[in-house]
Amino acid sequence: MTIRTELKHSWIIMIKEFRQLFRKKALLVPLFLFPIIMIVFFGYGMGGTVKNAPILIVNDDTGTASGPLVQEIGSYTPKYGGNPMFSITYTKDMSQSEAESKIDAGLYKAVLLIPHDYSDRVAKNESTTLTLLTDSSDTTTSGIIINFMKQFLAKAGPVSLNIPKIYGDLEYLDFLTPAVIALTIFFGSVATTGSAIAGEKQDGTIVRILMTPVSKRSVILGKTLYQLILQLARAVILIFAAFAIMGFKMNGSWLLVALVLVIFTLGGVGLGIVMSAIADDMESFFQLNMLFTLPSMFVTGVFFPLSSIPDWMRYIAYLLPLTYANNAMRAIMIKGQGLNAISTDLIILSLFALITFTAGVRLFRREA
Amino acid sequence: MEPIIEVRNLTKIFLSRGKKITAVDDVSFDVFNGEIFGMIGPNGAGKSTIFSMLTTLIKPTGGSIKVAGFDVGKEDDRIRPIIGIVPQKLSLYPDLTARENLELMGNLYDVPKPVMEERIDYYLKLVGLETHADRFTGGFSGGMKQRLSVICAVIHDPEIIFWDEPTTGLDPQTRQAIWKLARKFNGEGKTLIFTTHYMEEADKLSDRVAVMNLGKLVALDAPGILKEKSESANLEDVFIRLTGEEVRD
Numbered sequence A: 001m002t003i004r005t006e007l008k009h010s011w012i013i014m015i016k017e018f019r020q021l022f023r024k025k026a027l028l029v030p031l032f033l034f035p036i037i038m039i040v041f042f043g044y045g046m047g048g049t050v051k052n053a054p055i056l057i058v059n060d061d062t063g064t065a066s067g068p069l070v071q072e073i074g075s076y077t078p079k080y081g082g083n084p085m086f087s088i089t090y091t092k093d094m095s096q097s098e099a100e101s102k103i104d105a106g107l108y109k110a111v112l113l114i115p116h117d118y119s120d121r122v123a124k125n126e127s128t129t130l131t132l133l134t135d136s137s138d139t140t141t142s143g144i145i146i147n148f149m150k151q152f153l154a155k156a157g158p159v160s161l162n163i164p165k166i167y168g169d170l171e172y173l174d175f176l177t178p179a180v181i182a183l184t185i186f187f188g189s190v191a192t193t194g195s196a197i198a199g200e201k202q203d204g205t206i207v208r209i210l211m212t213p214v215s216k217r218s219v220i221l222g223k224t225l226y227q228l229i230l231q232l233a234r235a236v237i238l239i240f241a242a243f244a245i246m247g248f249k250m251n252g253s254w255l256l257v258a259l260v261l262v263i264f265t266l267g268g269v270g271l272g273i274v275m276s277a278i279a280d281d282m283e284s285f286f287q288l289n290m291l292f293t294l295p296s297m298f299v300t301g302v303f304f305p306l307s308s309i310p311d312w313m314r315y316i317a318y319l320l321p322l323t324y325a326n327n328a329m330r331a332i333m334i335k336g337q338g339l340n341a342i343s344t345d346l347i348i349l350s351l352f353a354l355i356t357f358t359a360g361v362r363l364f365r366r367e368a
Numbered sequence B: 001m002e003p004i005i006e007v008r009n010l011t012k013i014f015l016s017r018g019k020k021i022t023a024v025d026d027v028s029f030d031v032f033n034g035e036i037f038g039m040i041g042p043n044g045a046g047k048s049t050i051f052s053m054l055t056t057l058i059k060p061t062g063g064s065i066k067v068a069g070f071d072v073g074k075e076d077d078r079i080r081p082i083i084g085i086v087p088q089k090l091s092l093y094p095d096l097t098a099r100e101n102l103e104l105m106g107n108l109y110d111v112p113k114p115v116m117e118e119r120i121d122y123y124l125k126l127v128g129l130e131t132h133a134d135r136f137t138g139g140f141s142g143g144m145k146q147r148l149s150v151i152c153a154v155i156h157d158p159e160i161i162f163w164d165e166p167t168t169g170l171d172p173q174t175r176q177a178i179w180k181l182a183r184k185f186n187g188e189g190k191t192l193i194f195t196t197h198y199m200e201e202a203d204k205l206s207d208r209v210a211v212m213n214l215g216k217l218v219a220l221d222a223p224g225i226l227k228e229k230s231e232s233a234n235l236e237d238v239f240i241r242l243t244g245e246e247v248r249d
């Protein structure tokens, strides 16, 4: 058979998959809506506002330039809320560790430390760095406060904010969005590929297809093309939704994001084929799927930074491909990093795709 | 008569949970060009397994098969386009319409679009499904599915049709209709191979009947001669005599 014919067959299979997809309304909704809801749900909490959150400002500034800044923070009242956001306590000469212990004791939700040379530097038009400590046990409030401070200080001139530890200097939405995209694409490609094949095995249609002159290669290629288009479309919709609803800003290269997602989708399709080959029907496929994907969801640092989980969990995380996809997606989308920064992640993800795909093609038999 | 299918010493052994199952045991026969070839035998006799091997779906453990002069296993690409298959387990996409199922098959067999559309309309009318063309097959009755499966199998105008238990579980009217179809296709010069549980059906329809039991071919001849040889009034008695009385599952 010529390559042309094989490609034509793949195209036919791909069209068939799309046609079936659009018939399955019950599948379409979670496929596109669920991840958006997830981002809104988690992101909204972070983008909202707080009332009278107790905050300590440690003002070591020897000059007077910090006065108006501090006052403005103290009196800030959000547009649609009657109450000021913060209830502020002022002090000076407190070390960072002492401030941390006050947060741990639950006295404050956050501490803002203003350095002694603040006024000097502002006068010389040099950049200064304020330190913001937040209560990492309350990610919602922390996220809101960090968000607010960042926006607020952006207006105050060359002032940058140092936020130790939490999400490594990321806002929660920034932290969340790239990983939710990776997770969505991965779960989606595994589940839709696997359940479709398991279903086709169950009703005998896949065997029927393989009785025609179509090669196994063409069938797999057709299904893969379908997944690539579907998953990339989901990613674009997600990024757009995060932007439109939450104001998420993409800092890196779209091309690199696409590269990571294509490789990761290939791995997901491969894994879906492998799992559907092991399972005999839909039900056993979904059980197998749960076994693999649930740990991925909680261990790989989608919702919490890897640094916040126990060591033994972290070791499991390093065995799961989603960890590397999260890492790469965050590096590109938030930090705007390039190919160099994600090369290790890309190599591991490519290996994952290669292994699952090879196994999948082998296990995907004509014999049913 | 010239053979269109040549089966020699065909054997298939399945490995199932460490146990060897000899589904087909050293079977040899020819199918002649243009005949209706029936295959009867109790459940598990190996009929479907033979079909799967003849249609290039599974590989034999031993023996050789030629279909239209092409070697199964070496020249599958040449064989698949000229055979049409109605599997025992009907396999239609339930979320595609009748027409879409037909088009999918036509496309996968590279039937040119105008020819395909013409054939689809013709065949849908032939089997009385023209008013159901745009319904999802998930809601079809057993008989409708069987009729649709048949025309799915001939949309590329194959030379040989494999038909695995075409009438099992169908009402008498639908069975009659299926027989008529079989004769029609045969009248157009197509070779037809089918399996069945019904002696009456094998008797009425086939030019020759192969009797299978426990993976072995126990008899092969025209229905009349089979009856004569075993001095039986009907094929049912021939069958029981050849395959024993115990019930298989």
Ligand SMILES: Nc1ncnc2c1ncn2[C@@H]1O[C@H](COP(=O)(O)OP(=O)(O)O)[C@@H](O)[C@H]1O
Binding pocket: A368, B014, B015, B016, B021, B022, B023, B041, B042, B043, B044, B045, B046, B047, B048, B049, B050
């Ligand atoms: N894929 C398979 N794996 C293991 N055993 C099989 C498989 N397919 C068929 N068999 C066994 O081979 C024998 C013949 O089955 P089959 O060809 O379906 O018989 P028939 O179609 O005549 O009812 C049966 O014992 C069946 O259980």
Ligand SMILES: [Mg+2]
Binding pocket: B047, B048, B049, B088, B164
């Ligand atoms: Mg059978």
